[in-house]
Amino acid sequence: MTTLNVNGQSHQIDSEPDTPLLYVLRNDLELNAAKFGCGLGQCGACTVMVDGQAVLSCVTPLIAVKGKEIVTVEGLGTIDKPGPLQAAFIEKQSAQCGYCIAGMMMSAAALLKQNAKPSDDEIRNALRTNLCRCGTHMRILAAIRRASELMEAAELPAANRSAG
Incomplete structure (x- = not known):
């Protein structure tokens, strides 16, 4: 089990340490704004913020973000109150x-x-x-x-x- 802080909330994730962060965000947490584009870190469709830095989540393993603050587009605001x-x-x-x-x-x-x-x-x-x-x-x-x-x-x- 890995604990992730995503959009200010703590989540327990049961995935392999080398699982790409993008897969965890989309499949486990159902945060679907970040997209799978190339899978090689070349298109940027999967970009999220990790500790305030832009990170390509398709090539970032889960273990690399353990204990860090992850923000996705869903964490910038809501439909009713966009950031x-x-x-x-x-x-x-x-x-x-x-x-x-x-x-x-x-x-x-x-x-x-x-x-x-x-x-x-x-x-x-x-x-x-x-x-x-x-x-x-x-x-x-x-x-x-x-x-x-x-x-x-x-x-x-x-x-x-x-x-x-």
Whole structure:
């Protein structure tokens, strides 16, 4: 048995230590946002955060994340109350087919955790392992910039926020 902390909740997992984290998330915990794309860590569809870092879950064995904090897209917010990153992706209509979006969001979440106001070059660099075949890259960049704004606004005291 392995204990995992996923989206702030503790889970007991009965899987082999070399089982890819992606399989545990999808099959055991029914967290299906992270996708199986290539299985080789080359497409980014399976990206999640582990201790604040973007990690390719299809090539990360269960044993490597024992005792670490794992966050998936499901941990960023809910349907009724999306987190700033999710809200920005919705606002900017950044998803087309949606296959890559969870991985893109998690790479962006890791970036924004480290750098609240990244440049376009820093965003592109953070997303370099995430492939999108639909071509919504410009909307994805816009969504990440918007998420940065939303996160900054949420941190300001109400009296200091500008209207609008």
